[in-house]
Amino acid sequence: MASKKQRIGVLTSGGDAPGLNAVIRAVVKSASSLGWEVIGIHDGFEGLLGTKSYRVLTNADVQGLLPRGGTILRTTNKGHFGPRRSDELSEADPYVRAVKSIEEMGLRALITIGGEGTQRIALELHKLGAPVIGVPKTIDNDLAGTDRTFGFDTALQVATDAIDRLHTTAASHNRVMVLEVMGRHTGWIALHAGLSGGADVILIPEIPFSIERVAEKVHARDVQGSAFSIIVVAEGARPRGGQEMYIAEGRLGGIGHWVGEQLERLTGKDVRVVVLGHLQRGGSPSPYDRLLSTRYGAAAVQAAARGIYGEMVALRGQDIVTVPLAEACGYLNRVRPHSDLVLCARSLGIVFGDEL
Ligand code: F6P
Numbered sequence: 001m002a003s004k005k006q007r008i009g010v011l012t013s014g015g016d017a018p019g020l021n022a023v024i025r026a027v028v029k030s031a032s033s034l035g036w037e038v039i040g041i042h043d044g045f046e047g048l049l050g051t052k053s054y055r056v057l058t059n060a061d062v063q064g065l066l067p068r069g070g071t072i073l074r075t076t077n078k079g080h081f082g083p084r085r086s087d088e089l090s091e092a093d094p095y096v097r098a099v100k101s102i103e104e105m106g107l108r109a110l111i112t113i114g115g116e117g118t119q120r121i122a123l124e125l126h127k128l129g130a131p132v133i134g135v136p137k138t139i140d141n142d143l144a145g146t147d148r149t150f151g152f153d154t155a156l157q158v159a160t161d162a163i164d165r166l167h168t169t170a171a172s173h174n175r176v177m178v179l180e181v182m183g184r185h186t187g188w189i190a191l192h193a194g195l196s197g198g199a200d201v202i203l204i205p206e207i208p209f210s211i212e213r214v215a216e217k218v219h220a221r222d223v224q225g226s227a228f229s230i231i232v233v234a235e236g237a238r239p240r241g242g243q244e245m246y247i248a249e250g251r252l253g254g255i256g257h258w259v260g261e262q263l264e265r266l267t268g269k270d271v272r273v274v275v276l277g278h279l280q281r282g283g284s285p286s287p288y289d290r291l292l293s294t295r296y297g298a299a300a301v302q303a304a305a306r307g308i309y310g311e312m313v314a315l316r317g318q319d320i321v322t323v324p325l326a327e328a329c330g331y332l333n334r335v336r337p338h339s340d341l342v343l344c345a346r347s348l349g350i351v352f353g354d355e356l
Contacts, residue, residue: 006036008304009054009107012071013044013114013121014078017137017151018285019293020071023113025062026297032059034305039105044076044114045121048098052105066290069283075114081121089128095121099128109304111297113137115149116329119312123325126310133303134312134325135296139281141188145328146314150296153288155182155280156192159232162276163197166230174227176218176263176271180256182280183234187335189280190234194350195341200229201351203259205236205244206335207342209353211259215266217351222269233259240354295320 010027012020028038040057041047047054065072080094089096102110102125109131112122115138122132136146139155159181166177179199181189187204194202201217203209218229235252238244247253253275260273285293292315299313299320311322335342342352 004106006034006108007039007106008036008109008111008301009039009041009102009105010057010073010111011041011044011047011113012073012075012137013112013118014075014137015115015139016070016075016281017139017149018069018154018281018283019150019289020073020075020113020137021062021065021068022285022290022293023135023137023150023297023300024057024072025065026294027111027301028057028062029059030298030301034301036301039107040073041110043074044079044118045081045094045098046076046079047073048101049080049094052101054105066294067284069285078117078121081124084124095124095128099125099130102130107131109133109309111135111300111304115140116143116332119143119325120329123310123329126325131304131309132325133300133309133322134328135300136312136314136328139189140183140186142184142186142332142334143328144331144333145312145323146333147317148292148315150285150289150293151281152188153292154283154286155189156196157286158280158283159189159193159276160196162274162279163193163199163230163232166274167198170228170230173270176229176231176260176267176269178231178233178256178260178263178271178273180233180235180253180273180275182276184236184252185332185334187234187237190232190237191335191341191345194232195345195348197230197232199232199350201231201353202345203231203233203237203255203353204335205234205238207337207352207354208238208240208242210240211262211353212266213353213355214259214351215263218263218267218269231259231263
């Protein structure tokens with residue numbers, strides 16, 4: 001008798017990032033070369049609830065997907081999957097229902113593509129017996145356990161391009177330009193883009209700043225004959241002794257405009273503020289992100305073939321390895337204030353707003 005065809009599932013969860021489709025493509029192509037069937041689950045973990053929403057993905061379905069932004073499976077933020085309230089195995093518990101769906105669908109593995117929130121949900125499902133394998137995604141690059149998440153490089157490219165463009169208009173008008181970039185808890189995009197684009201000031205969540213110190217830097221540049229300045233600020237940055245700023249419940253934003261208003265007041269200069277927002281998340285992935293996503297997708301299928309569950313594929317040096325999901329969810333990968341990158345920026349005269 002012919003043996004039953006092996007099946008794996010794949011879903012995308014949390015905020016989208018360039019490279020999601022490239023991972024899906026790699027999963028489908030690698031699984032198909034093993035003779036396995038791939039089920040694409042819609043709307044993140046939500047697709048496992050209720051009547052279930054999914055479809056079979058074939059090689060034909062992923063044709064042309066490598067450069068395409070977004071996710072063909074769509075995504076949701078957490079949805080019904082908040083923190084588990086008790087260890088009781090109640091039928092009302094979305095985690096219990098999701099594990100039941102995975103069993104009913106006959107999945108030998110479920111590949112969960114997402115950031116820290118996603119991998120936390122995956123870990124809970126694994127504790128209940130689900131065969132999950134994580135793939136690390138987020139433009140913020142703040143997921144622990146891996147050297148790099150896919151999506152970050154593309155966001156960095158968009159942010160650097162924005163700084164380049166702001167430079168020419170800032171210099172033409174002798175203005176201060178403030179660019180607010182994403183980075184909920186960490187300043188990776190601001191730091192890398194600020195260095196790559198030649199910013200004068202970089203403000204990140206890991207280093208609370210003094211706005212007076214930032215104003216001094218702007219003034220010092222004026223005195224030196226550079227009458228314009230570029231300030232890059234991560235959305236999660238905050239003034240010393242102050243709090244992160246929100247535009248709505250759970251939605252960070254507003255720090256760029258606050259910095260702009262304060263600098264206008266303190267320096268008397270003409271200031272303009274640009275909030276880059278979701279331009280950093282949309283569109284085609286960079287070659288680096290396409291490659292990383294492809295490697296992650298293929299490695300996740302390899303992990304399923306070897307029966308490695310409860311782990312996340314990760315980049316370590318030049319290699320793709322797997323690390324326990326518990327490690328990936330244990331802490332956030334933050335910029336170290338005394339790291340080589342920060343010291344490099346300081347040695348170039350870039351101000352972080354904490355200088356004495
Ligand atoms: O975590 C990625 C991220 O892009 C953050 O930088 C940002 O704060 C957040 O997602 C915004 O997400 P959304 O607009 O989808 O709620």
